[in-house]
Each structure stands twice: as structure tokens, then as C-alpha cells.
Amino acid sequence: MERAAQLNPAAWPSEDSIPIVGRGRSTRLFASTLIACACLSALLAGWLPLQVSVITVFLFAGPHNWFELRYFLMRLPVRFGKSRNFFLVAFAGLGLLTLSYISLPVLNSFNLLPDRLWPYLLASWNTLMLLWIAALVWLRGKNKRARNWSAVYPIIFALCSLNWLAPEFFSLGIVYLHPLVALWFFDRHLARTRPGWLRIYRRCLCLLPILLLLMLWQLGQTAALPDDNGLFWRITQQSGAQLLPNVSSRLLVGTHVFLEMLHYGVWLVALPLIAPLANDQASKQPVPRAIWKVRSVPVARHPRGFPKLITTALALGAFVVFLLWLGFSTDYATTRDIYFTVAIAHVLAEAPFLLRML
Amino acid sequence: MKTTFSICFCLLLLTAIPAYGDIARPQPSPQTPRIVLHTSLTIVPDNKAYEARLQISQSSLQELRAALNDTNGNSIAGGIMRNSTRTMIAGVFMFLSLSFAGVWLARSMQTRGQKIVASLLLGTAVLGAATIIVQANAGPPSSFYWKKLSQNLSHGASTSGGIDIEIVADPTDGRGMKLIMPTRPD
Numbered sequence: 001m002e003r004a005a006q007l008n009p010a011a012w013p014s015e016d017s018i019p020i021v022g023r024g025r026s027t028r029l030f031a032s033t034l035i036a037c038a039c040l041s042a043l044l045a046g047w048l049p050l051q052v053s054v055i056t057v058f059l060f061a062g063p064h065n066w067f068e069l070r071y072f073l074m075r076l077p078v079r080f081g082k083s084r085n086f087f088l089v090a091f092a093g094l095g096l097l098t099l100s101y102i103s104l105p106v107l108n109s110f111n112l113l114p115d116r117l118w119p120y121l122l123a124s125w126n127t128l129m130l131l132w133i134a135a136l137v138w139l140r141g142k143n144k145r146a147r148n149w150s151a152v153y154p155i156i157f158a159l160c161s162l163n164w165l166a167p168e169f170f171s172l173g174i175v176y177l178h179p180l181v182a183l184w185f186f187d188r189h190l191a192r193t194r195p196g197w198l199r200i201y202r203r204c205l206c207l208l209p210i211l212l213l214l215m216l217w218q219l220g221q222t223a224a225l226p227d228d229n230g231l232f233w234r235i236t237q238q239s240g241a242q243l244l245p246n247v248s249s250r251l252l253v254g255t256h257v258f259l260e261m262l263h264y265g266v267w268l269v270a271l272p273l274i275a276p277l278a279n280d281q282a283s284k285q286p287v288p289r290a291i292w293k294v295r296s297v298p299v300a301r302h303p304r305g306f307p308k309l310i311t312t313a314l315a316l317g318a319f320v321v322f323l324l325w326l327g328f329s330t331d332y333a334t335t336r337d338i339y340f341t342v343a344i345a346h347v348l349a350e351a352p353f354l355l356r357m358l
Numbered sequence: 359m360k361t362t363f364s365i366c367f368c369l370l371l372l373t374a375i376p377a378y379g380d381i382a383r384p385q386p387s388p389q390t391p392r393i394v395l396h397t398s399l400t401i402v403p404d405n406k407a408y409e410a411r412l413q414i415s416q417s418s419l420q421e422l423r424a425a426l427n428d429t430n431g432n433s434i435a436g437g438i439m440r441n442s443t444r445t446m447i448a449g450v451f452m453f454l455s456l457s458f459a460g461v462w463l464a465r466s467m468q469t470r471g472q473k474i475v476a477s478l479l480l481g482t483a484v485l486g487a488a489t490i491i492v493q494a495n496a497g498p499p500s501s502f503y504w505k506k507l508s509q510n511l512s513h514g515a516s517t518s519g520g521i522d523i524e525i526v527a528d529p530t531d532g533r534g535m536k537l538i539m540p541t542r543p544d
Contacts, residue, residue: 123444127451150462157455164448 024029037265042211045258046219049250053235053257058328060264061339062321065346067267069317070297072353073310078302083356086139090352093132098345100125103204105341123167126174130156130163133351140355147358152311172240174347176256179263181350188264188357208262212255219251231333238340394425401507403514405536422523449486456483501540 005040043310044052080087104121107113113121134156141149163170183205190198225248227233227241236242294300300310396417414422456479463476503519510517529536 119444123447148459148466150465153461154462156457157451157458161448161451161455164444164451167444 002007002169023264027197030197031200031204034201035207038204038207038211038262041261041265042215042258045261046215046254049253049257050225050232050235052261053253054231054332056257056261056264057336057339058325058332060268061343062324064264064267066314066317066321067272068346068349070314071267071271072349073299073313075296075353075356076299078217078299078305082143083139086143086352089132089135089139093135094345094348094352096131097125097129097348098165100128101344102341105337122171123164126163126167126170127160129348130160136352136355140358168243172243175238175240178347178350179259181354182263182266185350185354185357186270189271190356192357210216211258215258216251219248219254222248222250224249225253231336234333235335374456394525395422397421397521397523397525398518400516400518402516403511405514422478425523453483453486456480456486496510507539 077083082141097297104125107121108118134153137149137156141147159170186340187198187201187205190201224241225232225236227236228276236249236253239249239256241249241252244252294307294311297310297314299305300307326337327338460476460480460483464473464477504517507517
């Protein structure tokens with residue numbers, strides 16, 4: 001029942017739908033686009049890290065969240081069925097963890113807690129997040145018994161342990177690793193929709209550590225970025241300049257901006273354009289669908305679906321993106337702070353949906 | 359539609375560029391005392407000395423230098439050394455991690471060699487748990503050792519105990535260093 005309500009994988013475009021003559025050319029085009037985008041992102045991020053950070057966050061932060069929301073809605077089953085507990089834990093954890101994360105800077109601004117307790121608070125939040133992921137893995141494992149998920153628990157407990165040793169560094173790790181989750185989403189998506197591109201995509205991923213090493217080599221010994229104004233200081237702090245005083249802040253900001261650009265690229269360009277989710281049921285061919293058409297979302301299209309709810313969610317999301325642009329235009333620094341605090345929700349939301357794709 | 363969209367996009371790009379250079383950097387919070395190193399101190403009464411002397415071992419000096427080099431006092435090693443509660447919680451999670459890894463290996467792998475690895479992991483987990491218990495029972499706090507300081511001084515005997523080296527803001531009365539001794543009652 002649940003599976004019938006979900007997306008029909010057979011309707012997704014397969015490698016067979018692409019003519020044999022065009023396969024090699026399309027794969028080469030795909031690979032060269034990936035390499036060009038990655039190299040250009042690294043170049044820009046290393047050359048003008050602060051300026052590129054300001055512009056990319058201004059332009060792409062809000063829209064990429066809207067695209068993520070739309071993608072998650074497309075992955076949502078009409079009826080939860082056996083996955084009811086999974087989704088209940090996912091949404092409850094998402095809400096509680098987001099609220100508690102947002103309350104941390106509020107507590108800080110009112111000086112409600114002494115400084116020495118902050119590492120404990122941070123470590124506790126990180127532990128709760130890891131245990132929430134462990135619970136999701138357990139529930140997913142119950143539904144998908146063919147796969148052995150028990151190897152995840154020792155890793156999660158080891159991460160909890162490292163988190164308690166250095167909670168600030170663990171949080172910084174999330175800042176740098178979160179952009180890479182988008183690449184994992186893209187990998188899983190290609191495996192389902194364009195399996196022929198998967199091998200070349202994974203080969204292209206090998207370029208990532210090479211680019212990061214090149215950035216380390218080029219920027220490792222450079223002078224620190226000027227952080228004498230509030231905005232630039234915030235950007236360097238977010239990249240961990242305070243935690244890693246012996247590492248060049250240009251390298252830190254450049255690396256973070258590079259990873260963020262890849263993240264935005266996957267959500268804004270790669271996933272919506274290269275691998276469309278929905279196909280025409282009759283012809284089994286990929287049909288270009290306008291992203292703003294609500295009927296392209298299965299939960300809205302299904303006879304037992306929720307078209308009004310999905311329309312409201314997407315419209316509200318678009319309104320928030322507009323508000324974000326307005327906020328960035330009037331007070332960039334404050335809006336950036338608020339955005340990166342609230343954006344923890346999308347970081348957390350990726351966990352359950354990625355688990356559903358594994 | 360496309361033209362309107364293009365114009366809107368260009369406007370967005372233009373509004374993204376304004377200079378934000380004049381935004382003031384946040385004021386640093388007033389400097390609070392921070393512990394940079396935990397070591398031991400021995401107070402030795404000497405009836406032949408005319409001047410109080412502070413003797414620092416070479417290794418302690420190097421440790422102090424390393425701690426001070428970390429300008430923010432946030433080095434991982436320093437943080438771990440300073441905070442036994444967090445270290446103990448980390449130990450509990452490491453114990454759980456090793457235990458689960460051992461069980462996972464034992465259940466998923468069948469060969470003899472793999473079973474030995476699983477046994478080793480479980481053994482390490484048990485040792486880790488034992489270490490946590492031992493650490494949790496490590497001994498009384500430093501105030502216990504300093505309790506007899508006045509009595510020892512009057513008898514001319516030395517007293518040893520733990521000490522935290524703390525960096526504080528410059529005092530207004532011009533004092534250089536201050537030694538604060540715990541005088542907790544029984």
C-alpha cells in the first residue's frame with residue numbers, strides 16, 4: 001500500500017531511454033560540465049573568498065532552500081504506511097532540534113548561562129542530533145531488513161565521543177561537511193535515474209580532494225583576510241578562524257565558500273535540470289516540467305494527495321525567499337546571522353530523506 | 359516574462375554588491391579569567407631563604423608556553439586536559455562505540471580471524487569501561503591536600519597539591535601574581 005503511494009521508479013528515465021549514439025556524448029558533456037563548474041568554483045572561492053561568499057549567500061541561500069523543500073516534498077509518500085514511525089520521529093526530531101538550536105543564540109544574547117556551560121550545551125545538542133540520526137537508522141533498518149544497518153551505531157557513538165572531547169570543532173565539522181551531503185544526494189539520484197552517469201560522476205568526485213589540496217597549497221601560507229568590519233569578521237568566524245587561529249583565514253573561508261558553491265550548484269542546477277524526477281506515465285519519457293507547477297509533485301498530483309497543502313508550503317517558501325532577499329538588501333549581516341541559525345532545519349531535514357534513498 | 363525575469367535578476371545582482379565595509383565589528387566581551395594549565399605545586403618552607411622563589415621545571419615551562427601559544431585557550435588537547443567531566447562522557451560513548459562495533463563484527467563476520475578482531479574490540483571496550491570507573495574514582499579534589507598547609511608550614515613540612523594556572527586581566531593595584539589557596543572546612 002505504502003509502496004503504491006510512493007513514486008513509481010519504473011516511470012523514471014532510465015539509461016535505455018537515451019539513444020545509444022547520444023550516450024557517450026551526453027556522458028562526456030555531463031563530466032566536462034561537472035569538472036568546469038568545480039574548477040571555476042574553486043578559482044572564484046580562492047581568489048575573492050569574502051566577496052564571493054557575500055554574493056553567493058545573497059543570491060542562492062534562499063532559493064536553494066526552496067528547491068530542497070520542493071525536492072523533499074517530491075520524495076514524500078502520500079501515505080506513510082509502515083514508515084509512519086520513521087516520519088514521526090523524523091519530523092518531531094526536526095522540530096525539537098531546530099527550536100533548541102535557535103534558542104541557543106537567544107540564551108547567549110540575554111546572558112542567561114555562564115560561559116563555562118556553553119561547551120556542555122553545544123555537546124548535548126550535538127549528541128541529541130546524533131542519537132536522533134541513530135534512531136532514524138534503526139527505524140529505517142526495521143523497514144528495510146535486507147540491508148544491515150548495525151555498522152552505523154558504533155560510528156555514531158564514536159562521533160558522540162569525539163563531540164564531547166571538542167564540541168566546538170564538531171560543530172565546525174558539520175559546517176564543512178554539510179555541503180558534501182548534497183553530493184551524496186546527487187549520487188543516489190543518479191543511481192536511480194541515470195545509472196550510466198554514475199561511474200563518471202564518482203570519478204569526477206575524485207577531483208574534489210585534489211582541488212581541496214590545491215587550495216591548501218595555494219592559500220595555506222597566505223595572510224589572514226581583513227576582518228576589521230562586522231560582516232567580514234562574521235564570515236571568518238563562521239569558517240572557524242577563531243577555533244583555528246594558526247590556519248590562514250583565507251584558506252578557511254575559501255574552502256567553505258567552495259563547498260557551499262558546490263552545494264548550491266547541486267540543489268539549484270544539477271538535481272532540478274539534469275535528473276528530473278517525474279516522467280510522463282504513458283510515454284515513459286522525461287517530460288520537462290515547470291518547477292513552479294504544483295502538479296509535478298506526486299503528493300499533490302495523487303488523487304488522495306494534498307494539493308492545497310503543497311501549494312501553500314511552496315508559496316510560503318517562495319515568500320520567505322523574497323523576505324530573505326529583502327533582509328539581505330537592508331541589513332545583510334543580521335539577516336545572514338539569522339539565516340545561518342534557522343538554516344539548521346534544512347541541514348537536519350537532509351538526514352531522513354537521505355536515509356530513505358539508501 | 360523572460361525579460362521581466364532577467365531584469366529582476368539583474369536588479370538582485372546589483373543590490374547584492376553594496377559595500378558593507380562600515381559595519382562595526384562587535385565589541386569584544388570583557389576579559390574573563392581563563393585556566394590555561396592544570397599542574398601540581400609544592401610549597402616548601404625554608405628557614406634559610408631570604409626571598410620567596412618560584413621554581414618551574416623545564417617540562418612545566420614548555421607546557422605553559424604551549425598553552426599560552428594557543429591564544430584562545432581552545433586547543434583540543436588543552437580542552438581535554440582541563441575538562442574531566444567531558445572526557446568521562448566521551449569515554450562512555452567510546453565504550454559504547456567499541457561495544458557495538460564488537461557485537462557488529464561478531465554477528466556479521468564468521469571467520470576465525472574476524473572473531474579474534476571482534477574479541478579484541480570487546481576487550482578494549484571492557485578496558486575502557488574499567489578506565490572510566492577508575493578515573494571516576496581518581497581521588498579527592500586538590501582542596502583536600504591543601505587543607506593541611508597551615509599545619510605543615512608551622513611544622514616546617516612541605517605540602518603538595520594540584521594547581522590551576524589562570525590568566526586574568528591586569529589588576530588595578532599593580533600586583534603581579536596572586537596565589538589563591540582553598541580553605542574549605544571539613
